[in-house]
Amino acid sequence: MQSQNQQTQTLNMLPPTPDIESYRDVWTFVEIFRGELISYSLEGIAAARKIASKVGMKVGALVAGDKVSDDIAKTLIEHGADYVVAVEHQYLADYEPLAYTEALEEIVRLRKPWALIFMADEMGRDLAPRLAYRLVTGLATDNIDFDVEDFFHGLLKEKFTNILAQIRPDFATRIAKIYTPRHRPQIASLRPGSFKPLQRDRSRVGDIYRYTPSLKNYQKKVRVVDYEKIEDRGAELLGAKLIVGLGLGILRDAEGNAKNPLEAVDMARKILDLVRRKLGVETALGASRALIHADVKELREIITHDIQIGQTGKTVSPKVYIAAGISGAIQHRVGILRAGSVVAINIDPRAPIHEIAHYSIIEDLYRALPKLYEALQKKLESR
Amino acid sequence: MKGVPANTARVVTVGGILRREEMDIVLNPYDRKTIEAADYMRRRVGGKLVAMSMGPHPKIIPIMREIFDAEVSGIDEAYILSDKRMAGADTWATSYTLSKGILKVLSIHREAIETLANAIESGEAIDKVEALATDLYRRNLIPNKIYSDKPSIRDTLINMLREGKISRSDAVELLREEAKRVTTNFVIFCGMKAADGETGNVGPQVAEALSQELGLTIPHASFVVDYEYVSERNSLLVKRRLINVMQILELDLPSVLTIHVDYSAPPVPLTGRRASLMNSYRGKNTNITIWSADDIKADPRYIGLAGSPTVVGPGIDISRPHVRKIVGLSIIAAKDIDKINYGDKTYGPFKKGDLLDSLPEDLKRDLVAKGLAKTFDYEDLAEEIISILRG
Structure with a gap:
């Protein structure tokens, strides 16, 4: 009523x-x-x-x-x-x-x-x-x-x-x-x-x-022309369960000495490969806008726009996101809002990335990444 | 364009409805790509880039001010649909409202050209006609090809009429065709979604709402990563994400595109620059127009809360207090611990791995000494990462 x-x-x-x-x-x-x-x-x-x-x-x-x-x-x-x-x-x-x-x-x-x-x-x-x-x-x-x-x-x-x-x-x-x-x-x-x-x-x-519909009001204003494969190398980021994101921090060690950033890339890849092999989950490498724009010669073929995470890049939703040498500007954080857990590796305890992290490693990433790899390896091989 | 809360951790809602007027509002980050895509179209074919938003104008005006300078050329004009009655709109009511606003923008431009055509048809003296054209041009309502005060543009319709290169009836006919084109030659660019609601519904729904308002079929395509204007057929060739591939579509104008974050504008081809200039307008009109529901002749039953088929129930907070474990610093439970009576307080129980950082220092030392607690280390971190990835 x-x-x-x-x-x-x-x-x-x-x-x-x-x-x-x-x-x-x-x-x-x-x-x-x-x-x-x-x-x-x-x-x-x-x-x-x-x-x-x-x-x-x-x-x-x-x-x-x-x-x-x-x-x-x-x-x-x-x-x-x-x-x-x-x-x-x-x-x-x-x-x-x-x-x-x-x-x-x-x-x-x-x-x-x-x-x-x-x-x-x-x-x-x-x-x-x-x-x-x-x-x-x-x-x-x-x-x-x-x-x-x-x-x-x-x-x-x-x-x-x-x-x-x-x-x-x-x-x-x-x-x-x-x-x-x-x-x-x-x-x-x-x-x-x-x-x-x-x-x-x-x-x-x-x-x-x-x-069988009559489609009596239908006007053909759209024509399907073709299909293309998605060539985007970064596509794997979207489905990855574990992502390691690299930032400008990989260019120098904690003392400020220039490092060959390929070392950090290799360490990140070792972690990703290990997890993919042992746990059978998809993994991927990502990067911050700052690192991509730094246009480092050694990284040119590896750290490309396809794998940029953040507001102007990709929005990812891994279960675990490991941010290495990333300060955590808001533009980057937008891209990882959907991440389940964030592991922040940054020597600066005041870096904003630590604020949103579930796990923090306040240490030189050139020391932290190998230690994390060893710990993961030990836990995964003992099972 | 949409204004979204600057910090999604501090949203103000009353009964599930966003109170935008009580929060810091910024441009929806996804709309940056929209501006980039629209800016490309503007530079490619001319015309003007009009931004429209619905929301409380005191919050939206600063956002609009900024995007006059965005990207390569920025927007040319801005309209804000602002009315208390529009508050609480879901995507259905929002799309209806936006379509009414768009309709009014189109009408103003069509009417401006028609006014000029009528003046010429009624035999007004050429000086009077030119005065009218000047006024419409200054108000950014007619393009350079009809009238222009730019020294580089001589062959405007009004100049040709004055110089007797075309007859009055030819001019009237050309203007009437031009007026018709106002409601067919446009593209609406929308963000693929907004950072607050994350629905992505408004693009496709505006296409449908405006189709109904204009009485024609306006196609749409979502998640566009690339597009090009095809001048021979006055259409758009669009590449967009669809399931596991890119779908290539050709859409007749007018059309609606929602722009994927992967979009990036190509360089504008050198050909067609002159045509683009002739189709363009005087310049930017930085006086932002604010329209109420009555201004756009919106049916009050179709806007805001009243016009929304969906109703948002009370939100349920699922956030846990933010806990952070720091390698080498944090203290965690080394095994399951029963309730602990300490001083006049009770703590716990705790499960193995729980963070104990907030416990009194003495108690933590005590627990560590007893082997019940430990410092969080790399192996604990590895253990947790593995368990999350397995879960």
């Missing part, structure tokens, strides 16, 4: 989705890219499963392409989908946002899913916002978890029961819950790596609905 006040308030707000009670099921958009099922899309099915089980709904896997094979559809069902919605059109052969938005808009308006989960990769981040705007509904981006909760809307003084709580990191130290109480579908994107795909169950069966 709405109070007078509440009705007035509602009139002054974005109108809610009409017929909101008719929206059912939790869908996840499964990415097929250049004929391949993008494997982390299976995490979206796991997330949808979690949500659906809490609200007693079914899980639909939404797939688009010029033709979606039975094999792919079957795979999705065996990984937890109750049914597959395959949207098929020749214009969907290659991904581009206009045709995909148009096609997904049609199927969503037709079948009315209650929630729709995208993966928060480049495709999901390109497509979901446009679709959400078109459908006049909310989008919560880059979530790490979902729940189903009751939510009290402070402005409306109204309680919404059993809606999707979209859980995402907020300013490094907090998590926030985002709700879309008055609009459907509740659209969210899921950060890859946040859910484990469900165990494949070959006994699972489900329906496959095939739909």
Whole structure:
């Protein structure tokens, strides 16, 4: 029962989705890219499963392409989908946002899913916002978890029961819950790596609905011309679990004597190789802007722009970041905000990098790196 | 452009809503690349570089002032959409609001050219027409090819009209075409995301919102690392990140690009400099324009908190007090330690490896002597690094 006040308030707000009670099921958009099922899309099915089980709904896997094979559809069902919605059109052969938005808009308006989960990769981040705007509904981006909760809307003084709580990191130290109480579908994107795909169950069966969109409002304003391999040497930085970042400090030792910086590079590489070999995790070498701009002759082929970490370089998210000879200017710190733990090696105890470090080594890096290598080697070989 | 908190460790929120007016606000660091990319377009084809932001204008004005000098040429003009009713907007409401602001910028320019066309069509004396053109030019609303006071530019439309090289009806027709081009020949550059919200939604959503406002389809491409203008087809050839590859796309104008941090502008080709100059305007207009929701004719139901489909629940703080272990200095628990009664206080319990630096000095010495605590050394550090990487 709405109070007078509440009705007035509602009139002054974005109108809610009409017929909101008719929206059912939790869908996840499964990415097929250049004929391949993008494997982390299976995490979206796991997330949808979690949500659906809490609200007693079914899980639909939404797939688009010029033709979606039975094999792919079957795979999705065996990984937890109750049914597959395959949207098929020749214009969907290659991904581009206009045709995909148009096609997904049609199927969503037709079948009315209650929630729709995208993966928060480049495709999901390109497509979901446009679709959400078109459908006049909310989008919560880059979530790490979902729940189903009751939510009290402070402005409306109204309680919404059993809606999707979209859980995402907020300013490094907090998590926030985002709700879309008055609009459907509740659209969210899921950060890859946040859910484990469900165990494949070959006994699972489900329906496959095939739909050919009319694309009647579609205008071909984008043409896919080609694809290129990513040649960026620094690409490995983005997936690395351990990164050693080198800064201007490697040019001199603690006494101020010029050093051959290749020594520091070699020591860093020894640590990275050891960890990669023994723990089987990806590792990478990075550098600060200051070191790259110093344009040191010996480092020219090694310390390049590709591996620059920081505001104007790459933003990395390793589990462990070892900063050697880096002072920790804010521009560099921006690039390592997402790092799990920071190990700072800097002889100057007042260097800003120590402020954000979880571990500090206040010692000449030319002494510290070999000691760290030996300690790691001892611990890793004794196992 | 977006203003973001200078220090994300000190954000002020009330009920999950950022209180920008109570914090130090700086330019979103990702927007630097946006300016670089837009600046390239400006130098490549001319026109002007217009910056727009939504937020409390006292905080945004200093940011805008700075970027007049950013990159090679900096921005030419700045607009701030500032209104209490815009506060608390999610990306949907923000994109709607920005699209209304963009629409108004386009309208002003289109109307300026139309006014001039109408004056010529109605048979105004050439001196009157020129006076009007001068005024519009000084206000940065018409490009050099229509009117210019630069000595190097002689072949403007107004000059040709005065010298009888074109007829009045030709001039009117040319101006009307030019007016139409205002709403089709533009590119909107957005940051790939903002350092505070980190959504990256606004670029694609502005493309959609503005498509609806203008009644045409405006394509977008996110995470652009490189692009070039294709003059033969008036389009953009764009290289952007997509999953595990670079996708090369051709986008018709108008279009929206979000710029990846890996973008870096190439040198501007030498050809086309003259055309670029003719398409450009008088110069910079450093008077920053501030518009309210009413100024941009925004539907109050679609802006701010009221226009946001999403609602932010109360944030949950997951930060732990910052602990730092210093090799050779910090004292850690050498094994699991039960609760310790010391003086009139109780400490612990502690797990092996826990930092004990905050304990009283005497107690630490005591624990070290008993073998319960030790100095944090390289091997302890190695142990922790390995355990984090395994976890």
